[in-house]
Amino acid sequence: MTVTDTLPRRSRAGILSVWIAAAVAGLAIGLFVPSDLRAAWMAVALGACLLLAFAVQLAxxxxxxxxxxxxxxxxxxxxxxxxxxxxxxxxAVVPG
Incomplete structure (x- = not known):
């Protein structure tokens, strides 16, 4: 009896690659963007992750x-x- 995999390994790698790209983008935004503009850039990063997700899954x-x-x-x-x-x-809230 064979067990079917609900999500193939290659699909998991594509999903995780988008998550890693989001983490890298979020860290870059947090480190290099002024605090008053971070929320706007986080929205831009999410849009870029959406496009990346489409590209990875279409590929x-x-x-x-x-x-x-x-x-x-x-x-x-x-x-x-x-x-x-x-x-x-x-x-930003915690005094340091």
């Missing part, structure tokens, strides 16, 4: 589950950017 060549994979990529990128911005926001 994979599988149509089955395309929408789910893109949604997982973008929602994960949103969560990553939210966590990064929360970290920088807390760092």
């Amino acid at each position: 994979g060549g599988r149509s089955h589950g395309f929408t789910v994979r893109v949604a997982a990529s973008v929602v994960g990128a949103l969560a990553v950017l939210g966590i990064v911005s929360l970290g920088f926001g807390l760092a």
Whole structure:
């Protein structure tokens, strides 16, 4: 009896690559952008992650589950950017 994999390994790599790109973009924004412009740039980074998710999933060549994979990529990128911005926001509030 064979067990079918619900999400192939290659699809997971595509989703994780978008999450990693979101983390890198969020850290770069947090380090190099002034604090009053960070929220706007985080929105730009999320838009770039959306485009990256489409490109990565289209390059994979599988149509089955395309929408789910893109949604997982973008929602994960949103969560990553939210966590990064929360970290920088807390760092700005804490006296140091």
